[in-house]
Amino acid sequence: MNKFILTLSGVLFFISSFGQTKVEKETATIVDEGRRLYRSEMASWYGTDLFLEKFKDKVENIGGYFSYTENDISKCIFFSKGEAPKVIGTISFDSTYNVGTAKMDGSEREFTPIELELYQLRTNAKAAIKGDTLFKYYENTEYNFIPVVDNSERKVYVLTGPKNNGVVIFGNDYLLTFDKNCKLLQKKRLHQNIITINSPKGDTDLITMHSHLPETGDFITSTDICTLMLYEKLARWKQHIVISENYVCLWDCKTDQLAVLTKKAWDNIYKDSQKRHKN
Numbered sequence: 265m266n267k268f269i270l271t272l273s274g275v276l277f278f279i280s281s282f283g284q285t286k287v288e289k290e291t292a293t294i295v296d297e298g299r300r301l302y303r304s305e306m307a308s309w310y311g312t313d314l315f316l317e318k319f320k321d322k323v324e325n326i327g328g329y330f331s332y333t334e335n336d337i338s339k340c341i342f343f344s345k346g347e348a349p350k351v352i353g354t355i356s357f358d359s360t361y362n363v364g365t366a367k368m369d370g371s372e373r374e375f376t377p378i379e380l381e382l383y384q385l386r387t388n389a390k391a392a393i394k395g396d397t398l399f400k401y402y403e404n405t406e407y408n409f410i411p412v413v414d415n416s417e418r419k420v421y422v423l424t425g426p427k428n429n430g431v432v433i434f435g436n437d438y439l440l441t442f443d444k445n446c447k448l449l450q451k452k453r454l455h456q457n458i459i460t461i462n463s464p465k466g467d468t469d470l471i472t473m474h475s476h477l478p479e480t481g482d483f484i485t486s487t488d489i490c491t492l493m494l495y496e497k498l499a500r501w502k503q504h505i506v507i508s509e510n511y512v513c514l515w516d517c518k519t520d521q522l523a524v525l526t527k528k529a530w531d532n533i534y535k536d537s538q539k540r541h542k543n
Contacts, residue, residue: 287524291483291513295522298489301421303338304410305494307331310363311340311355319370322352330386330411332378341379344372349383351375378413384446385411389420392440392448400436402458404428418442423487424458432495434459434474437487454487455480463499473505484513484522493520 308331316323327345331338338361342353351374356367375383386409393399393407402424410421424436435455443449459474476482484506492504496517506513512530514523525533 287483287511291522291524294483294486295489297486298493300333300412301410301423301486301490302493303333304331304412305408305423305490306361307333307338307340307355307357308408309494310357310361310366311342314355314363314366314368315340315342315353318368319353322370325352328386330382330409332382332411332413334378341375341382343375343383351379381413381418381446382411385413385418385420385442388442388446388448389422389440392451393422393438396451398451398453399438400458402436404431405433405436416444418444418446421487423490426460430463430465432461432463432472432491432499434461434488434491437485454485463495463501468500469502470500471503471505472501473507476506476508478509480508482508482511483524484515489515489522492517 308329311331312329315329322342325344327343327349329340329342331340333339336359338357338359340355340357341351342355343349344352350372352370352372354367354369356369358365389409389411399407399422404427405424406427408423408425410423412419412421419442420440422438422440424433426433436458437454439452439454440448441450441452456477456479461472461474463470476485488504488506492501492515495501496504501517503517504515506515507530508527510527512525512527514525515521516523
């Protein structure tokens with residue numbers, strides 16, 4: 265199987281040859297959303313570390329945090345406890361997420377309009393999942409809430425993150441959509457299961473994969489892409505493959521590019537490689 269997968273490395277340069285415009289447009293939207301989620305999570309990752317290091321006197325007053333991107337600057341916002349919280353810290357990053365050049369502001373202030381909306385979405389999402397059996401909990405994991413406001417769309421992604429190092433989790437993720445008043449409209453489970461992949465220490469250029477049930481859809485999800493971009497370099501992966509009933513998505517972990525094959529084309533390539541291998 266590894267030999268077969270390795271022969272597909274060149275396929276990543278030929279996405280247009282499978283030129284179904286509808287597929288390309290749909291997957292481009294998924295990739296864009298995945299990158300947006302990644303930027304939010306990166307700001308939260310590094311922003312949390314910096315805030316806890318630089319503003320130790322404020323830690324006991326933290327009510328929560330969230331991140332968003334504005335004019336290519338990713339900001340991690342920390343707010344206070346209580347019924348009328350205020351922003352108590354802002355950590356800002358450029359596209360490199362270099363902690364050495366991050367801007368740290370520990371002044372107390374009111375939420376901006378967009379921050380207030382994101383705070384309301386996050387708060388309403390956390391309240392909505394309490395006691396709801398749709399949401400599954402697993403040992404050594406925690407939920408990460410990513411509120412998103414994009415033109416007329418208001419939503420919150422809920423991702424499951426590992427508490428242990430060396431573990432990458434796909435699945436057990438959810439999407440909550442809201443109206444313009446931040447009132448919940450729908451709760452949806454994205455993956456129908458949880459997929460845990462351990463990254464052996466010392467191994468490099470690993471090729472990993474997981475499969476999607478029909479309920480998850482034909483393509484890699486935006487949450488898959490977010491997870492891959494967060495962990496792929498740390499795990500030193502080369503490629504990740506998502507197989508569904510109708511399509512196969514190949515994500516290049518070195519270049520962060522996506523290629524899509526039909527399942528039929530994938531099967532034909534596999535059969536051909538088996539024949540050539542026997543010969």
